[in-house]
Amino acid sequence: MGKDKVTEEYGSLLFTDAVMQERLPKPTYKELKQVIEEGKKLDLSIAxxxxxxxxxxxxxxxxxxxxxxxQPLTGITSEKHDSFITPKDDxxxxxxxxGKELIQGEPDASSFPSGGLRATFEARGYTAWDPSSPAFIKDEVLCIPTAFISYTGEALDKKTPLLRSQVALEGQAKRVLELFGRPAKHVMTTVGPEQEYFLIKEEDFQKRPDLIMCGRTLFGCEPVKGQELEEHYFGAIRPTVNAFMKEVDDELWxxxxxxxxxxxxxAPGQHELAPIFEQGSLAIDDNLLTMEKLKLLATHHGLAxxxxxxxxxxxxxxxxxxNWSICADGKNLLEPGAxxxxxLQFLVFLAALIAAVDTHADLLRMSVASAGNDHRLGANEAPPAIVSVFLGDELDEIVEALIHDEATEAHGRTRIDLGVPSLPTVLQDTTDRNRTSPFAFTGNKFEFRMCGSQQNLSDPNVVLNTAVAEQCDEFATAMAGKTGDEFTACALAWVKQTLRDHHRIIFEGNGYSEEWEQEAERRGLPNLKxxxxxxxxxxxxENVAFFDKYGVLNEAEVHARYVSKAEQYSKLLNIEANTMVYMARSLYLPALFDYSGDIATSVATKAELGIEAAAEKELVKTLTNGINAIYEATADLESNNAxxxxxxxxxxxxxxxxxxVIPSMEHLRASVDAMEKICGADYWPVPSYNSLLFWV
Incomplete structure (x- = not known):
């Protein structure tokens, strides 16, 4: 898609503001904008x-x-297609x-996870139009982003509490801004989700039941090469992958x-797509669309x-x-300035964020918890399971000075002379980045790095939005009635005290180190592994009361999400255990029987000729012991899973x-992987890591 084509087709399948302005009567357009930007109620005639x-x-x-x-509690998206046709008598x-069909639908609420909010025989649920997220066309279907609630009004989805948390944060942030004499018409969060994913050949994917059923390899011995040469990161993109990425861009645009x-x-075969920041809930809608398009379009190129x-x-x-920030009427409230x-306004919001993360570190960790993400967190490739905040040199110095009532000054940005006249000087940022930090300040935003690649980002943003709303509420309540110099002095005192109270959450070092885990324990930080x-x-x-206080989730909704997450964890591991048992019995053991049988036949044939086959005999013994180990580990896993x-x-x-169950799964995997290392490649029933990760 060339330059002109991009500008012409960008947003062509989106019911944009420009389209609304062109097609709606001016009074209708004006009222709809008030609904979207100011939260005004929508009249049916307008709908x-x-x-x-x-x-x-x-x-x-x-x-x-x-x-x-x-977005039901599965975390993915759902849709039921209805045609526009209405039969006539002729x-x-x-x-x-x-308008009624636009603003309200009725999907079956009993077939989605509800955490006990709905029984099987209680099937009625409602979808309600979210006008803050534009409608779009996908596969000849007009898709209308909606919330999903039960017959009795409880949220059955990821979006409803997210929208509520945005309302809570906007209301409290406006109170703070009014105290600074800067009232805002609209306060919103901005989010920029960086999406990582792997691409493999579709033909290899189809030969791996574990990838098909579970999305991950449950078996596989170490490849002869991994990522140790670091040549894949930012390397030249393969033509097949580039063609896929181009189609993804075109369709997303x-x-x-x-x-x-x-x-x-x-990692080999791993890639990333990052968007420009958008309003919070819209960014999450677009990320879910991105995930869907990535999986669908990969098949056009023979990939999975x-x-x-x-x-x-x-x-x-x-x-x-x-990547999270907060804006008021288009101005970033986390922009430090020169x-x-x-x-002072920046320092108030900074202190509020630090306090929010410390106070609700347990909920932030919970918000990214999943069976899949447990494989990453704390594994020296992702942030640890301990939540901490990284500020960088300049802000850390300012925070330390405020805590200790010392004077400090901001540092200008340094220019780096590269020593080559033809190269431009580089303008150094005021702080380095810390990729080991779960919650890091990166210039004018915070990057929450604990989220899993396949998760719906509503959960962490609900916690973050509500936690910051709580701190803004505390500040605004404490400052009520204070003006002028008194307000300035009290606000600064609040910032200093808040930073002192929550200083334990700030950590500037290596989050991967064992020393940090020990230090975090001394500080009293939760380590929910x-x-x-x-x-x-x-x-x-206290957490149930926290969500309820700000109208984000009531007690029943909180409990339902807890039950739903717990059930999903167990169900996923049950599927993985069942898949492992199936693969061991139906694929690996038969392959090893064939291979060991052929080697044993070779040993017998050589013995008839008077040839000593010492290596083959030893191999047969090893294979037989391995077969027995797999057989026993499979039975053990099946029993523990039951x-x-x-x-x-x-x-x-x-x-x-x-x-x-997980230890049994690990034991079975180790037994199978040990045999993969010595089994003939022609006998092994599934593509190996060497094939999956390194393809041309």
Missing amino acids: NEVAHAMKEWALEKGATHYAHWF GSVLMSFS KLGVPAKTKHNEV CLEHEKPFDYVNGSGKHN QPNEN TTPDALPTMVKP DARAVEDPQAQCDAYRDS
Whole structure:
């Protein structure tokens, strides 16, 4: 797609502001903008006009159906397609779409995970139009982003609490800004999700039941080469991959997704796509679209896209960095300015963020907990399971000075002379980056790096938004009635005290080191190493009250999410255990029987000729011992999985999978992988890591 083509087609499948302005009567457009930007309630008469314009636009683009596009607790997206046709008495049809159909739908609420909010026989649920996220056309279907709630009004999705958390943060941030004499019409978060993924050949994918069923390899011995040469990172992109990336860009741009950066990541076969920042909930919608397009379009190029956090052992897994900031009427509130030490408003929001992360470190860890992400966190390829904040040299120096009531000054940006006259001097940033930090300041935003590559980012953003709203509330309440010099003095005192109270969360060093884990324990920071460790924090009474206070989740909704996450963890591990048992019995053992049998036949044949086959005899013994080990490990895993599956309490079941099933899975894998190292390649029933990771 050339330059003119890009500008012409960008957003062509998106019901953009420009399209609305062109197709809606001015009063309708103005009122809809107030709904989107100021949270005004939507009148049905306005909805009818919007629905008509939306339908006419969609029909012109070739759409025949519409769908309410929502995000159930599975974390992925769902849609039910309805055609625009309405039969007439004369046998013809009318293409219609009403305001009622736009703003409300009715999917089956009993077939999605609900954490106990809905019984199987309670099937009714509703989808409600989210006008803050533009409608779009996908596969000749007009997709309308919506929230998803139960018959009795509880949130059954990821989006509803996210939107509520944005409302909570906006309201409290406005209170803070009013105290500074800078009232804002609209405060919003911005998010930029960096999406990592692997690409392998589709034919290899189809030969691996573990990849098909689980999204990751459950077996596989170490490849002869990994990422130790570091030549893949930012390396030249293979032509096949480049063609795929180009199609992804083209398709995302048509949908108005601002895909910006693409490159090879650290591990072989690993890549990354990063967009330009957008309003928080819209950015998450667009990330879900991106994930869908990556998987779909890969097949056009004979590839399979793996979005699991750990598709392969021995090389890095995949994360999704959540770059977060907050803006008021287009101005970034986390922009330090030339003199951040003199920018009191910035310091207030900085202190609020630090306090938010420290106060709710357990919830932030919980928000990224999953069976897949447990393979990454703390594994020297991703941030540790311990939440900490990195500020960088300049801000850290300012924070230390404020804590100790010392004077400080901001440092200008240094120019680096490269010693070559023809090369330009480089303008050095005021701070380096720390890739080992879970929550790092990167200039005018914070990068939350613990998120898993396949997760819906609503969960961490709900926690972060609500936690910052709480701190803004505390500041605004403490400063109520204070003006002028008194306000300035009290605000600065609040910043200093807040930084003193929460200084333990700030860490500027190597988050991968054992020393940090010991230091974090001394500081009293939580270290929730696994999903079963992290999940119970969600239903601690103080955390339930926290969500309820700001209208984000009530007690029933919190408990439902806890149960749903616990059930999903156990279900995923049950599937993985079942897949391992199937592969061991149906693929690996038969292959090893064949190989060891052929070697044994060779030994017998040579013996008849009087030839001593010492190496072959030893190999047959090793193979036989390995076969027995696999057989026993398979039976052990099957038994432990059956025991775990029988546990009824969701938390106890999670614990059983962590403590009993996962060790059995690791034992079976080790037994199989040991045999892969000595089995003939022609006998091995699935593509090896050498084939999966290194293809041309």
